[in-house]
Amino acid sequence: MARITSSIYTSHIPAIGAAFDLGKTQEDYWKPVFAGYDFTKQWEKTHTPDVIFLVYNDHATAFSLQMIPTFAIMTGPEFMPADEGYGRRPVPPVIGHPELASHIASEVIQQDFDLTMVNEIDVDHGLTVPLTCVFGDVKAWPCKIIPFAVNVVQHPVPSGARCFALGQAIRKAIESYPEDLNVQVWGTGGMSHQLQGPRAGLINREWDNEFLDKLIDDPADLAKTPNIEYVREAGSEGIELVMWLIARGAMADTRGGPKPKVVHRFYHVPASNTAVGHLVLENAA
Amino acid sequence: MSLDKEFKEIPGTIVFDAEQSRKGYWLNQFCMSLMKAENRARFKANERAYLDEWKMSEEQKQAVIDRDLNRMMALGGNIYFLSKIGATDGKSFQQMAGSMTGMSEQDYRDMMIKGGRSIEGNRKIGEHGDAQRPRKD
Numbered sequence: 001m002a003r004i005t006s007s008i009y010t011s012h013i014p015a016i017g018a019a020f021d022l023g024k025t026q027e028d029y030w031k032p033v034f035a036g037y038d039f040t041k042q043w044e045k046t047h048t049p050d051v052i053f054l055v056y057n058d059h060a061t062a063f064s065l066q067m068i069p070t071f072a073i074m075t076g077p078e079f080m081p082a083d084e085g086y087g088r089r090p091v092p093p094v095i096g097h098p099e100l101a102s103h104i105a106s107e108v109i110q111q112d113f114d115l116t117m118v119n120e121i122d123v124d125h126g127l128t129v130p131l132t133c134v135f136g137d138v139k140a141w142p143c144k145i146i147p148f149a150v151n152v153v154q155h156p157v158p159s160g161a162r163c164f165a166l167g168q169a170i171r172k173a174i175e176s177y178p179e180d181l182n183v184q185v186w187g188t189g190g191m192s193h194q195l196q197g198p199r200a201g202l203i204n205r206e207w208d209n210e211f212l213d214k215l216i217d218d219p220a221d222l223a224k225t226p227n228i229e230y231v232r233e234a235g236s237e238g239i240e241l242v243m244w245l246i247a248r249g250a251m252a253d254t255r256g257g258p259k260p261k262v263v264h265r266f267y268h269v270p271a272s273n274t275a276v277g278h279l280v281l282e283n284a285a
Numbered sequence: 286m287s288l289d290k291e292f293k294e295i296p297g298t299i300v301f302d303a304e305q306s307r308k309g310y311w312l313n314q315f316c317m318s319l320m321k322a323e324n325r326a327r328f329k330a331n332e333r334a335y336l337d338e339w340k341m342s343e344e345q346k347q348a349v350i351d352r353d354l355n356r357m358m359a360l361g362g363n364i365y366f367l368s369k370i371g372a373t374d375g376k377s378f379q380q381m382a383g384s385m386t387g388m389s390e391q392d393y394r395d396m397m398i399k400g401g402r403s404i405e406g407n408r409k410i411g412e413h414g415d416a417q418r419p420r421k422d
Contacts, residue, residue, distance in 0.1 A: 014378065029398075060365035064317040065310055085320055085372035153365060155288055155302040192401075196364040197355060199297030199416035200382040201393060203401025228291045232408050236298050237364075270397040272379050 002100070002177040004185055005049060006263070007247040008040065009215070009279040010133055012056060012188040014125040015272035017089055020132050036266035036278055037133045043263060043280065044134050049184040051097050051144045053104070053170065055246045056126035056188045057152045059084075068154055069116035071166065073108075074123075074147040075101040082122035091128050097144040100177055104146070107173035113166050123147050130188045133278075152189065152240050157227065163242045164223035167249020174250070187247030189240025191267075192233070193274035202235040203275050209267060211241060212279060216262055219248040237274075251283060258284040294409050297386075297416035301363045309361020312349075315339040316366040325373045354385050386416075 016033060019025060025034045061082045063069065079094040105117050127147050135141060151157055158166075167185070174183050191211070194202040211234075214222040223245055230239045253259045260281040268276045292300040299305065306313075315336065318324045328335040336346040348356040349370065357367050364381075371381040383393030396402060406414025 060313070060317065060363065060369070061320075064366075065306060065313050068306075083320065085369055153301065153363060154306050155292070155300055194298065194402075195378065195382045196358055196385060197297040197299060197416075198386050199295070199402065199407055200386050201396055201402040202404060202407065202416070203397075204404045205400065207404070226289075228289055231292060231298070231300065232295050233404060236295075236300065269400050272377075273382050273397060275401070 002174050002179060002181040002183055004171055004174055004183050004250055004252070004283060006047065006184050006280065006282040007251055007260070008130075008134065008184060008186045009244050009247060009277065009281075010130045010186070010188055011190055011271070011274060011276045011278070012126045012129040013271045013274045013276065014084070014129065016276075017125050017129040017132055018086075020137075021090055030271075032268055033271050033276055034133075036268055036276065039264045040134050040278070040280055041136060048142050050181040051100060051146060051183045053146045053148060053174070053183060053185045053250075054127055054130065054188070055148045055150060055186060055243045056123075056130070057240060057243065058149050059124055059126060060153065061124035062121045063149070063151075068151055069118075069149070070151045070158055071113065072116040072118050072149040073101055073105050074119075074121060074149070075105060075117050076119035076121070079121055079123045079147060081128050082124045084124055089125070089128055091132060092138065092140045094123055094127065094141065094145045094147065097146055100174075100179075100181065101146045103177050104170060104173040107176060108166070108169045111169040111172065113169055118149075121147075126188060130186060148246075150243050150246070152242065155227070157239055158242060159227055160223045160225050160242045160245045163245040164219060164249040164254075167246040168254050170246065171250040171255065185247045185250040187244035189243045190234065190238055191241060191275040191277040192235050192238045194235030195237050195273055197236075199235070201273060203269050204233050204235070204238075205267075205269060205275065207233045208275050208277060212265065212267065212277060215244060215248055215279065216281070219245065219254065223249075248281075251281060260284065296407055296410045296412070296414065299358045305361045306363070307361070309345075309363065311340045312345045312357065312360060312362050313366035315341060315349075316362070316369040319369040319373050328373065354381060358385075
């Protein structure tokens with residue numbers, strides 16, 4: 001049977017992707033950002049999954065205001081990196097896992113989460129920057145990837161509680177897939193940042209670190225945090241952090257299993273306008 | 286059920302909700318059109334003529350011509366959409382975000398390197414933080 005072995009959490013700041021693509025990783029400004037992923041890069045080499053279920057959001061790239069799905073699972077075979085106005089990122093195409101994705105869609109919809117299914121879409125920095133942070137410069141991503149997009153752009157966006165419950169439903173769905181697959185669930189976005197208005201540049205280091213503490217130790221309680229608190233405390237774009245609760249909800253302890261092990265934790269300010277957060281949690285064997 | 290009114294009580298912030306989205310539909314869709322190189326070229330060649338192809342209000346068109354991002358936000362723009370205008374102008378996201386604060390580009394960059402804008406005094410309108418300037422809406 002398929003099993004979820006670990007979850008990875010990371011910001012997906014576009015400037016990190018641009019710095020990588022332009023060869024700036026050793027510059028003073030960027031060095032500490034990339035250093036925060038050194039451990040994970042090594043660790044992932046010995047823990048490469050068969051499939052990553054990657055939770056991200058589209059930033060007015062593939063989804064304009066024509067259609068605004070709250071939760072969208074990508075069931076197609078292949079997805080190209082999008083041109084976000086600066087040309088396509090020079091990264092490999094994303095190879096999906098249509099069989100597992102369709103299975104998850106079917107199982108999760110029957111658990112009353114009304115997912116949108118998407119077969120053709122270009123994926124933006126929200127998806128490709130985390131892959132770059134963890135896998136670096138590669139000719140092909142070393143595993144299959146199921147992109148899963150959440151609307152965190154137009155309010156109301158789904159609550160932390162809804163995202164946490166969805167993660168649990170996704171876990172159940174993955175564990176009922178008959179093939180023996182090693183699956184990781186990644187939650188991306190955040191941490192504190194605000195990209196608009198006179199309050200732009202907001203960073204709330206204390207709140208971010210409490211979020212990380214609670215995400216590790218008491219995610220069910222963290223999931224009760226109302227959306228207004230994310231926006232007020234972590235900035236208008238800090239609301240992306242609800243997506244981390246989907247990945248956290250997919251860990252074994254949320255359904256009576258043992259607590260996950262903290263393999264790596266990293267926090268840094270700034271990358272462009274944003275606080276960088278990164279966490280790796282491993283399910284106990 | 287409309288959004289909790291607390292979302293409107295955060296200083297220096299416009300929350301992009303269904304109502305703003307409705308108001309800003311064509312403004313944002315115009316921005317999306319700038320994802321295509323040929324549209325960027327046509328827009329740059331004659332901004333007014335290009336804007337007139339869209340069902341935007343006069344105020345929205347003027348805000349675009351003025352590159353007044355705070356005004357565009359107030360008129361229903363969303364920053365991820367509006368950033369396509371910045372990309373067309375060759376601006377980075379940091380330059381765009383900084384331009385909405387009234388700070389110089391260098392001052393904004395320095396603030397970020399020093400840890401960013403503090404939350405203290407910036408949670409609620411009426412406190413005394415540095416993001417409490419009156420909004421232009």
